[in-house]
Amino acid sequence: MLKFHFHKYKYGKELLVDCLKLSEIAGRSLALKELHATTFYEIYFFLKGNGSILFEGSQLDFKSPSVLFLPPSRPRQWKVPATPDCRMVIFEGEFMETFLKDHLFLHRLYYFGNADSLPILPLQSKDVSLFQHLTDSIKGEISRQSFDSQHLLRAYLYQLLILLNRHYADYYALKGNLYQNTDMLQFRDLLKKHIREKQTVKEYAALLGINRNRLSQLCQEAFGKDANTIIRNELLQSCKDALLASNKTIAEISYEHNFSAPSNFVRFFKSLAKISPAAYRSAYAD
Structure with missing residues (x-):
């Protein structure tokens, strides 16, 4: 099975987070006819277009607007009629865990490890602008690459992950106590x-x-x-x-x-x- 690794030096200096359009990697993932996996975390914001993904042996259908969450090392294969309008945020676990000094942080997020709920979050139209703003902020900061960009990028990503977890817990009526347990x-x-x-x-x-x-x-x-x-x-x-x-x-x-x-x-x-x-x-x- 093919496995893709994070391109740490894509922007010159080491950077463990990226934000890009799905169309930019369509030929390396959407077009593959075989199962593949990555070594990093992925969050897909589908704004327009529908499709499905074969994930861990099950077919998951998505309709825009929605968010898809994929943790590392999970086999998948895309099934989409055309490349959807989608923005991705990808990152290595250590980008957040080292900064927070909490190796359990990503385990606290329901959408990356809750086997009883789908890794898909349908969005209401009023929520789309909020997450678009955060992904725009991440993408903009990556393009600027100032001396303190690593700190600001972690702050944007941390806010994004927490807000997504709130929406996910509300949508699937989860108890919300996993964060403290x-x-x-x-x-x-x-x-x-x-x-x-x-x-x-x-x-x-x-x-x-x-x-x-x-x-x-x-x-x-x-x-x-x-x-x-x-x-x-x-x-x-x-x-x-x-x-x-x-x-x-x-x-x-x-x-x-x-x-x-x-x-x-x-x-x-x-x-x-x-x-x-x-x-x-x-x-x-x-």
């Missing part, structure tokens, strides 16, 4: 790091320094589901990513994800995805 943010971070070798509530509770019942209670409050379900969903997502992003055999992927036998892996995958690993790869990796 440090234990749950750490839990999500630990899942990303250890899901291939740790797959029980007991193991993650130990890493967090809390008991199993407390972990499940916090998960229920923050996500509306128990800890075991969240772990199984994260494991499934990791398996899906491995199936699409590599040519490893089903057996190799099963052992990498701590299954005792490939048959157990196939049984697990089919129980959650309602399709076998081989059929999933065949349907979405071509």
